Amino acid sequence: MSTDIPSITLNNGVSMPQLGFGVFQVPDDETDAAVTAALRAGYRSIDTAAVYGNERGVGRAIASSGIAREDLFVTTKLWNADQGHDAALAAYDASLEKLGLDHVDLYLIHWPAPAKDAYLDTWRAFEKLLADGRVRAIGVSNFQPAHLERLIDNSGTVPAVNQIELHPGLQQRELRAFHAAHGIATEAWSPLAQGALLGEEAVTRIAERHGRTPAQVVLRWHLQLGNVVIPKSVTPGRIRQNLDVFGFELSPAELDALAALDRGMRTGPDPDTLN
Template sequence: MANQHIPTVTLNNGITMPQIGFGVFQVPDDQATAAVTTALEVGYRSIDTAAIYDNEQGVGRAIAESGLPRNELFITTKLWNADQGYDSTLEAFDQSLHKLGLEYLDLYLVHWPTPRRDLYLETWRAFEKLHSDGRVRAIGISNFEPAHIDRLVASGNIPPAVNQVELHPALQNRATVAANRRHEVVTEAWSPLAHGEILEDPLLADLAAKHDRSPAQVVLRWHLQQGRVIIPKSVTPSRIAENFDIFGFQLSDVELAAIDTLERDGRTGPHPTELN
């Protein structure tokens, strides 16, 4: 499976990004090394972490021990809310890079807009400097809603390449996806499986049986065919492998549309856009 061709998306600065990556949210540092090692062995080449996850060192160990060429990997981390601001962003970036043991990042994201603090425009100036200095290949945002995206694009010199948001069949974030598309920002889905809460849905069970796949594989395939980047997370080796094995089948337009109808009111996870 490690030789499986991974589809890519082209970001608005011309950089290509694997369409499927491995997420490590809520994976303790001492478990992150084993989980990322397994993911790399399975065939993942994109790893997504964040400063607040407190596992950048564990991720970095797995990268170093893998022996894989750096240019074959796509590494993302995120700036935490408390570190927003120009100088503090540059300092936080240095800390993350040191913990990861890397010389550059492929993608750096502003983790939340935190509009109460209203520092994300100043923070973005620091992101633009990191990009122009060649220390990160692409810069982006996470959990930004349409008004935040519009304001950032209007004031900045470099548009964000990616917006990573909660997105799954039960919460499709249509307004944000539309704003991303308007600004040529790639949509990346965190919690693409809704923490597993949607996988018992009868429609997904029927589609899984039809394609001889798991409900999780059906949902991940739904994301891919709609052009999104996904970062499924697991610490279970069999599920890490299963989540990657989504290239040998195709959902029809009718099946994709049926999954689209699963959206329901309410979020399945936290959405602290107002976090300080």
């Protein structure tokens, strides 16, 4: 199995693995084992969030891994209730304490929460964390083009990453084009649409052709589009399988077949209404 994970360079020069491990909906008491399995398989990027309630589990796995901190890329996210300048700074300290780390590599505003209208003040706190060297990169999650435009127009820092729901059923072409025009990396959460598209004929045919699983085909699609991707699993075999996506390549015709699956299908909330 080839596990040489490529990296992308963020807009501030920081290198980020293109394939990482997500822990959404993994209970804290199961997170240690899942992240340990991922690190043993070869993952070096771990994505968590304050609201997941499992930062301590991630921290335990990192502490016991024996892997040098500089060889890991750790992302966490600020929850909506902690938006605002001072609240965000306090929330970051709380996340670091739970993770048992002195910094995270990427800190994200989890949702724009437009009704709160606090993401600009929150971003100023993020800029301070970056300027003080307490995070290596800052970004956002679930921001729409209008949210991004407002953030960029009112600050001196373009987000390094926007982590969004993205899979063949929700391809977010307009948003990805905005990212490309502004030097923002696109990171996909729910990259497999919670399995909803893995039985599609277009996917299964490609999988059969390459001797791969449908999930591996979809993850390969993400990588060839240039997306950063963070599949989640608690099953060691599947954790390893999701990493084994570098020994084959999809053809232009196969990419077109997957592009035809776009149907605006969300598995999660609408960023314009979640607050």
